[in-house]
Amino acid sequence: MQVGWKKCKQHKSQDNCRYWTSPKNWRASAIAVLAFCSILAAPTAQAVEIKAKAATLYDFTNKSLVFSKNSQVLMAPANLTKLMTAVTVQQAIHAGDITPQTMFKVSEHAWRTGGAPARVTTMFARLNSSVSVNDLMYGLIVHSANDAAIILAEGLAGSEENFAREMNKLAKSIGMENSNFTNPTGFPDENHKTTLEDLTILAAYVLEHEPELHSVFAMDRFTWNKITQRNKNPLMRDIEGLDGFGAGFSEREGFAALGTLDSNGHRYVAAIAASPTLQDRVQDMKTLLLPTFSGLTLQQFYRKGELVSDAQVYGGKKTTVSLKTNDAVATLINPNEKDKYKLRVVYNGPIPAPVEKGMEVGELQVLSKNDVIYRATLVTGEDVAIGDLQGRAWDALGEFFYQLF
Incomplete structure (x- = not known):
């Protein structure tokens, strides 16, 4: 699986990129910037207001990112770690290493660290008793049980540390390039x-791959060992239709959440981090998942494959190449605000020839109040072959003078 916006990370930061730059046609480039930044003059709008320091909204049905705010900033996943724990155990079941009926013993470490003595969320597994993987998975997901997480880790890999290595291997294999897990619980x-x-x-x-596992996250309650506990995900009762995945809290970073719901056959995934309060967390998640809650609307700016602009080419038979969207470009807006959105194209250029159609060479940024609220990958729209010697010489001279200034 590949999430559509991930490849944007491969480009240099905007401070190191050139905006509409070229050793030629400075005046034309300046006019292009002004014209492009005023494209959205008609739909007066402001970026969606999220109190959390980081947030994302992903359109799972169309496989495209709708909204992004600091989505690549490192954060403590806290309780959200248990989703990674559950997926890691599920992979072991698929591989035949264990079955749902496999019994794991409750160690003293699991009991003291994640059980009743620790005064944390627990399924109250008794010391030295044995619990099936099936019950442990329900306890892990529905009860958010820390003892279940540790028992599963120890039973499967011998220790939390060994299990964390398996978590990291799986994370990298599915494209989670910036994650590092050290335990199955999310403890600090x-x-x-x-x-x-x-x-x-x-x-x-x-x-996409574990629909049965996803269904467990939607369970309202689970009874085990004559103890019935409601789903520990507080957002399940705050947001109608939410059927996964969890909420977390970090002393240093505040409140976080990862949620998904289906709205009229269209599924979205929202995530937030560093929300100041419990109330802010609920508000932020509702804002992302239920746009009508705060009067927002989803605005599409470009369709997939649509022409956005041109980029300068160095040493080619043509001096420019078209830039097109790799995915649909859309974000949430507040149509009642007067501030205007702006669009900005960023690429590291001039782009040296030869240029192949479909090369990822830059990004389209959606701004509000000078803040970048969304980035979309831009790709070249056609091939550009290497030019003749004289043309390349003039391009080299122009680039030299550009560097001087």
């Missing part, structure tokens, strides 16, 4: 980090 550890981008990739993986 400075090396236990992920990003909202990676968590969204994980959620999309579960929705």
Whole structure:
């Protein structure tokens, strides 16, 4: 699985890129910038207001990112770690290493660290008793049980540390490039980090490849050993239709959440991190998943494959190449606000020839109040062959003078 916006990370930061630059046609480039930035003059709008420091909204049905705010900033996943734990155990079941009926013993470490003595969320597994993988998985997901997470880790890999290695292997294999897990519970550890981008990739993986596992996250309650507990995900009762995945809290970073729901046959995944309060977390998730809650609307700016602009080419038979969208470009807007959105094209150029059609060479940025709220990959629209010697010489001279200034 590949989430559509991931490849944007491969480009240099905007401080190191040129905006509409060329050793030629400075005046034309300046006019292009002004014209392009005013494209959205008609739909007066402001970026969606999210109190969390980081947020994403992913359109799972269309496989495209709708909204992004600091999605690649490292964060502590806290309780959201248990989604990665569940997927790792599920992979072991698929591989035949264990079955749902396999019994794991409750160690003293699991009991003291994640059980009743620790005063954390638990399924109250008794010391030295044995519990089936099936019950442990329900306890892990529905009860958010820390003892279940540790028992599964120890039973499957011998220790939390060994299990964390398996978590990291799986994370990398599905495209979670910026995650590092050190335990199965999400207990605080400075090396236990992920990003909202990676968590969204994980959620999309579960929705696409593990529908049975996803259904467990939607359970209202689970009874085990004569103890009935309601689903520990508080957002299940705050957001109608939510059927996964969880909520977390970090002393340093505040409140986080990862949620998904189906709206009239269209499924979305939202994630937030560093929300200041419980109320803000609920508000932010509703804003992302239920746009009508705050009067927002989903605005599409470009269709997939649509022409956006041109980029300068160095040493080619043509001096420019068209730039097109790799995916549909859309985001949430507040139509009642007066501030205007702006669009900006960023690419590292001039692009040296030869240029192949479909090369990822830059990105389209959606801005509000000078903040970049969304990035979309731009690809070249056609091939550009290498030019003749004289043309390349003039391009080289122009580039030399450009560098001087």
